[in-house]
Amino acid sequence: MKPQVKRQHHVWRRYFLPWANDKKLYAYIDKKICRPNAINISVKSYMYELKVPNEKEIELIKILFLDESNKNKIVVENNKKIISCYEMASLLKQDGETNEIVDLYLRNSIEYSHEKLENDFEVIFNKMMKKDLSFYENTDDRIVFYSWLSTQSLRTFGVRQKSIERINKNNDVDVSSSWAIISVLLASELGLSLFLEKPKRPIFLIENKTDITFLTSDQPIINLDARDDGHSPAHLSWYYPLGPRLALLFPEPGKHEGLYGKVLDLNQVDYLNKRVIDLSHAQFYADSQMTIERYVENDEKFNFN
Numbered sequence: 001m002k003p004q005v006k007r008q009h010h011v012w013r014r015y016f017l018p019w020a021n022d023k024k025l026y027a028y029i030d031k032k033i034c035r036p037n038a039i040n041i042s043v044k045s046y047m048y049e050l051k052v053p054n055e056k057e058i059e060l061i062k063i064l065f066l067d068e069s070n071k072n073k074i075v076v077e078n079n080k081k082i083i084s085c086y087e088m089a090s091l092l093k094q095d096g097e098t099n100e101i102v103d104l105y106l107r108n109s110i111e112y113s114h115e116k117l118e119n120d121f122e123v124i125f126n127k128m129m130k131k132d133l134s135f136y137e138n139t140d141d142r143i144v145f146y147s148w149l150s151t152q153s154l155r156t157f158g159v160r161q162k163s164i165e166r167i168n169k170n171n172d173v174d175v176s177s178s179w180a181i182i183s184v185l186l187a188s189e190l191g192l193s194l195f196l197e198k199p200k201r202p203i204f205l206i207e208n209k210t211d212i213t214f215l216t217s218d219q220p221i222i223n224l225d226a227r228d229d230g231h232s233p234a235h236l237s238w239y240y241p242l243g244p245r246l247a248l249l250f251p252e253p254g255k256h257e258g259l260y261g262k263v264l265d266l267n268q269v270d271y272l273n274k275r276v277i278d279l280s281h282a283q284f285y286a287d288s289q290m291t292i293e294r295y296v297e298n299d300e301k302f303n304f305n
Contacts, residue, residue, distance in 0.1 A: 002104070002108065002112065004104060004107060004108060005108055005111050005112075006045050006046060007043050007044075007045060008043065008044060008045070008046060008047035008048050008111050009042055009043045009047075010042050010043070010044065010047050010155050010156045010157050010160075010218075011041075011042035011152070011156060011218060011220055012118050012121075012152065013039045013043070014118070014122065014125075015216075015220060016038040016039070016041065016042075016216070016285060017038050017039075018129070018242065018243030018244065018287075019038065019216065019243065019244055019285055019286060019287045020038035020287075021287070023037055023038050023039065024036065024037055024038060025038050025285050025286065025287060026285065026286045026287065026288060026289050026291070026292055027041065027283055027284070027285045027286075027292075028283065028284050028285075028292050028296060029282070029283045031296075033289055033292050033293070033296075041218070041283065041285070042156070042157070042218050042283075044157060046107055047111075047157065047180075048107075048108075048109075048110035048111045048114070048155075048180040049106060049107045049180070050086060050089070050090070050105075050106045050107075050109070050110065050177065050178060050180055050181055051090075051093075051106065051176075051177035051178075052090045052093055052094045052177060053086075053090060053175075053177045053178045054173075054174065054177070056172070056173040056174070057173060057174070057175050057177060057178050058087075060167075060171060060173050060175065061083060061178060061181075061182065061185075062083075064182070064185070065079040065083065065185050065189075066079060066080060066083070071189075072192075075188075075189060075192065078188070079185055079188075082181065082184070082185065083181070083185075085105070085109070086178070086181050089102050089105045089106055090106075093106060110180040110181060110184060113184060114151070114155065117144070117147060117148060117151060120144045120148075121144055121145070121148040123135075123141075124141060124144060124145055124148070125242070128205065128242055128246075128248060129242060129243065129246065131205055131246070133203060133205065136203055142195065142200070143191070143195060146191040146192075146194040146195050147187070147188070147191040149191070149194075149221060149238055149240070149250065150186075150187040150188070150190040150191040150194070151183075151184070151187040151191070152220065152221050153187075153221040153223075153238070154183040154186055154187045154190075155183055155187070156218060156219050156220075156281065157218065157281060158218060158219050158280070158281025158282070159183070159219070159281075160179055160183070161281075163175075163179065163182075163183070164176055164179055201250060201251075201252075201253060202253075203248065203249070203250050204248070204249040204250075204251075204259075204260035204261070205242075205246060205247070205248060205249075206246070206247050206248075206249050206259055206260050206264060207245060207246055207263075207264070208244070208245050208246070208247070208264055208269055209245070209263060209264070210264065210265065210266045210269050211266070212266060212269050212270070212273070212291055212294060213244035213245060213286060213287050213288065213291050214241040214243070214244055214245065214246075214247055214269070214272065214273065214276075215241065215273045215276045215277065215284050215285065215286050215291065215292075215295075216241040216276060216284065216285050216286075217276050217277070217279070217280035217281070217283060217284035217285065218280055218281045218282060218283045218284070219279055219280050219281050220240060220241065221238055221239070221240045222238070222239050222240075222275060222276060222279040223235075223236055223237060223238060223239075223279075224237040224238075224239050224251070224255075224256060224275060225237045225252065225255065226279060228278075235252040235255060236252055237249070237250070237251040237252045237255050237256055238250040238251075239272060239275065239276075241272075241276070244286070244287040247272070259272075273291075273295060274295065277295060
């Protein structure tokens with residue numbers, strides 16, 4: 001049996017290392033510049049713990065993920081397997097079952113699924129850092145790639161908070177107990193949707209050779225087409241900094257063409273960094289204090305969304 005993992009990262013712990021020197025990077029936290037350890041950020045105790053869902057949660061999960069009238073049958077069958085394990089563990093817990101396996105499942109099953117995907121994605125990440133996009137022509141690698149982008153974009157603490165609040169407001173359902181599994185199911189369906197797109201979307205690596213490096217944040221994958229009013233955007237163009245000098249762009253076809261295929265200028269780097277800040281949850285990070293100061297210096301009204 002695997003051991004319990006209490007400290008659960010909502011951003012892959014390996015991800016921040018390209019910005020670090022001696023394992024430390026620069027961060028803007030609580031309106032202060034500090035220098036934390038790169039592997040000790042974006043982490044919370046039992047971040048992905050599942051608890052006993054209420055009846056409204058169960059009903060909403062069934063509507064969202066088990067309705068064969070508007071979903072692929074294979075997708076529904078896969079969702080059933082995931083949900084049935086959760087239902088069984090929840091019922092045992094509700095009945096006062098103290099079985100160690102039940103507790104391990106509720107606290108760590110989602111964490112283990114993220115860990116497996118991280119291990120699979122690391123091979124792709126290392127290739128991208130070497131500016132090698134050949135993996136994108138391999139079907140299995142492309143599945144991992146889509147799964148990673150979808151999962152990482154939905155697993156963060158900021159998305160968790162906003163999603164729980166929005167669902168509660170719009171549907172009068174508190175999904176706090178089950179959000180971890182809901183996010184996995186949503187990511188799975190989003191990844192499949194991207195995989196089935198014809199023709200497949202192109203991907204681009206964009207290099208930054210300006211005097212200002214790329215920022216990243218506690219929401220590292222952002223949609224450049226996100227709306228400022230909080231409503232769902234009509235398009236999906238993911239921007240994913242891979243390091244201070246390299247980033248991935250996965251745009252909606254025909255959008256953001258000025259960001260790839262040519263050398264970025266300072267205005268474009270500023271645009272991307274400001275979008276990172278605007279769409280962060282509570283913190284953002286850089287490889288130098290100077291880069292952070294560029295965006296917060298003399299700005300007393302600076303605050304996060």
